[in-house]
Amino acid sequence: MSALIDNLINDNLVPLKPYESARRLFSGGQDWLNANESPYANEYSVDSSNFNRYPSCQPEAVVSGYADYAGLDKSQLIVTRGADEGIELLIRTFCTPGKDNILICPPTYGMYAISAETCDVGIKKVPLNDDFSLNVNAVCAEDDVNVIFICAPNNPTGTPVAREDIKTVLSHFADKALVVVDEAYFEFDAENTWANEINNYPNLVVLRTLSKAFALAGLRCGFTLAQAPIIQALLKVIAPYPIPEPVAQIAAKALSAESLTLLELQVATLNREKETLAEALQALDGIELVGDRKANFVLFRYEKAPALMQYLVSQGMLIRDQSKQLNLHNCLRVSIGTEEQNQRLMQLINEFKNNEDAA
Numbered sequence: 001m002s003a004l005i006d007n008l009i010n011d012n013l014v015p016l017k018p019y020e021s022a023r024r025l026f027s028g029g030q031d032w033l034n035a036n037e038s039p040y041a042n043e044y045s046v047d048s049s050n051f052n053r054y055p056s057c058q059p060e061a062v063v064s065g066y067a068d069y070a071g072l073d074k075s076q077l078i079v080t081r082g083a084d085e086g087i088e089l090l091i092r093t094f095c096t097p098g099k100d101n102i103l104i105c106p107p108t109y110g111m112y113a114i115s116a117e118t119c120d121v122g123i124k125k126v127p128l129n130d131d132f133s134l135n136v137n138a139v140c141a142e143d144d145v146n147v148i149f150i151c152a153p154n155n156p157t158g159t160p161v162a163r164e165d166i167k168t169v170l171s172h173f174a175d176k177a178l179v180v181v182d183e184a185y186f187e188f189d190a191e192n193t194w195a196n197e198i199n200n201y202p203n204l205v206v207l208r209t210l211s212k213a214f215a216l217a218g219l220r221c222g223f224t225l226a227q228a229p230i231i232q233a234l235l236k237v238i239a240p241y242p243i244p245e246p247v248a249q250i251a252a253k254a255l256s257a258e259s260l261t262l263l264e265l266q267v268a269t270l271n272r273e274k275e276t277l278a279e280a281l282q283a284l285d286g287i288e289l290v291g292d293r294k295a296n297f298v299l300f301r302y303e304k305a306p307a308l309m310q311y312l313v314s315q316g317m318l319i320r321d322q323s324k325q326l327n328l329h330n331c332l333r334v335s336i337g338t339e340e341q342n343q344r345l346m347q348l349i350n351e352f353k354n355n356e357d358a359a
């Protein structure tokens with residue numbers, strides 16, 4: 001950086017690096033099984049007749065469509081530029097920079113910590129137990145936190161979070177902190193949601209997205225669900241025009257009855273493919289499945305993970321290295337693709353192992 005930039009930049013940003021998203025790490029490749037996207041690209045069209053106008057801040061068709069989908073009142077949600085913007089809004093709205101803290105439970109989704117760091121908000125870490133369950137006592141022992149992020153099912157372990165555990169945390173922090181349950185993958189384990197408990201807990205927040213099961217990662221559209229006072233506070237901070245008009249049109253269509261039927265079919269197919277892939281991986285010597293499979297990915301441990309990763313990348317098969325995450329040494333995460341992609345992945349892993357075993 002130049003002397004001018006070194007001099008001007010916000011002090012707390014100095015140690016940070018741009019986020020290494022799956023898409024930034026590798027731009028080429030042919031099979032993208034590294035960002036938990038859907039392999040399906042469903043078709044949409046847009047109507048440009050209002051593109052000369054600023055869009056609505058909270059497009060009515062999207063708000064009411066998602067409220068129906070989640071079984072909530074329209075006053076109980078806010079539409080954002082992906083769930084990632086919801087995470088940042090929660091931190092900016094409920095944490096004072098240089099003073100307050102969030103709490104996270106690693107290994108987990110990276111954006112909670114990154115958003116906190118860019119906002120100069122502190123991060124308390126309470127690692128998950130060895131079986132990736134929540135360390136409830138340790139979480140409840142933290143008294144100086146404003147927002148607690150619980151990812152359920154958790155990315156990258158695919159594990160569910162026991163309802164009793166979340167209930168204990170919600171009650172313990174009833175007058176002290178918001179408890180955010182990140183349900184980015186809820187459609188893959190749909191019985192297990194906290195959206196229907198919003199009316200019972202004034203400190204409960206649920207995050208949702210159109211990026212995973214809805215197959216619209218490119219759209220950038222997510223939802224934060226909570227009781228109206230929380231939503232009202234978030235509306236103070238969100239930009240005036242966060243949802244572009246084409247995004248609003250497509251999101252509304254994605255929430256139609258017809259699209260939801262298609263979503264269910266695609267989720268069922270992906271869940272079946274996930275089990276097939278998991279069985280094939282598990283059958284291989286030296287490969288051990290890690291965590292659980294409540295989302296649209298499989299996590300596994302393999303002693304030669306770095307070399308395998310390198311081989312797959314050289315073949316245009318992109319998966320995600322999770323080995324730097326706490327307790328995930330030598331772990332790789334594979335998003336579920338089409339049947340063909342999953343088969344190609346297994347073929348490449350088998351090739352790699354046969355060469356290794358022969359060497």
Ligand SMILES: *Cc1c(COP(=O)(O)O)cnc(C)c1O
Pocket residue numbers: 036081082083084085109151155182184208209210211217220221222
């Ligand atoms: C993918 C993901 C998100 C981000 O969703 P966007 O709507 O694409 O911003 C949030 N939380 C978790 C746990 C995720 O895996």
